[in-house]
Amino acid sequence: MSAITDLAQDERTARMLLSILVEPDDxxxxxxxxxxxxxxxxxxxxxEDAVPGLNRVDAAMWRDRLALPHRLEDIAERMHGIEQSGFTGADTG
Structure with missing residues (x-):
């Protein structure tokens, strides 16, 4: 697994990952x-692609601020724990 995007192939999972990486209300x-x-x-x-709505400098600052604070394996382990707990936000009924 080489990228955070490998962990999120759908919107729901990607939003869960963002909630781990980003401060609330960023x-x-x-x-x-x-x-x-x-x-x-x-x-x-x-x-390194352009970020819609941000100039190059602001995009670089945003990326630096969101740089993965943990090893990718740690994030994958947290996601696995969330999925195992059944707390995924999916509608079960």
Whole structure:
């Protein structure tokens, strides 16, 4: 597993990952998320592509702020724990 995006192939899972990586109510991430969705937002965190609504400098600062604080394996383990607990936000009934 080489990228955070490998952990999130759908919007729900990508939003769960973002909740681990991003401070609540982060305005920049919120704007990016509203424009491109959660899966693309995660991809943009790790990529050098232009970020919609941000200039190059602001995008670099945003990426630096969201740089993975933990090893990817730690995040994968947290996600696995969330899924095993049954608390995934999925509608079960």
């Amino acid at each position: 305005p920049v991430t919120g704007r990016v998320l509203a424009r491109v969705g959660a899966v693309e937002t995660l991809r943009l965190v790790e990529d």
